[in-house]
Amino acid sequence: MLSTKEQVLMFLEKCGELKKCKFIMATTKIKDILKCIVNSPELYRLFDAVTKDFNYPEQKARCLLSSDDGIIKRNYVVLPRTVGHRLAFIFCLFVEFDRDTFNFNDFLQYYFREDGSYFASYQAFCKLIVSALEDLIRQIYKEQLSAPDKAKTLSEVRRGNTDVSGLFNSINIAIEAEKQFIYNSNIAKDEKTNGYKLLNTLLTAVKSGDEELIDALICGYNYFILYNKCVSDGVAPLIESLVEFEQAL
Secondary structure, three states: OOOHHHHHHHHHHHHHHHHHOOHHHHHHHHHHHHHHHHHOHHHHHHHHHHHOOOOHHHHHHHHEEEEEOOOOEEEEEOOOOOHHHHHHHHHHHHHHHHHOOOOHHHHHHHHOOOOOOHHHHHHHHHHHHHHHHHHHHHHHOHHHHHOOOOOOOHHHHHHHOOOHHHHHHHHHHHHHHHHHHHHHOOOOHHHHHHHHHHHHHHHHHHHHOOHHHHHHHHHHHHHHHHHHOOOOOOHHHHHHHHHHHHHHO
């Protein structure tokens, strides 16, 4: 079994991935965090303890707030003050996102509106909520994390074992599947053409290893599928492969 330090490092690695990923991948990364908790005996005991007598509906009403001064209506999130309640609230919120009983995109646009873009909303969400979760875990396991350990981080292991050519083949297949999904969709013909152009250019960027262009095209395709409401089951694995490909370059 992994040591407490290794379990915590794995969890923090998943939080880091959530903060760095594209917002379209957020619910997948949140699911990974929840799986990490379930598979980590130390963290499972911690979250089981803090949620045992936690009244989530009551705390949710206290934390998700709105104000209206007659000129500007503002919606915002205030995290609980105590460590236990803060951990429990974030955990329960993540569970709602995972089950889609609280739609993540709607949550971002309502409580983290910022400049109106999903990118800015997601950055604000990560800064307040994901960073708070990381800080709490680091605080609770400060002693264990400070102990000497030669274990590699997940990202180091991943980089050392990544098959770049295999990733490229997976991306190529996923892009072709995505183009077929667009072809079979009900969106307008000119929008389909725009989607094909984005995906073709994305494949070209992958072939040349242009990370900056890959990032820009992922962002552009995110907006394309959200605008046209044509999100396929394969888009999350595609973006995950693209991110892994960039890490391996």
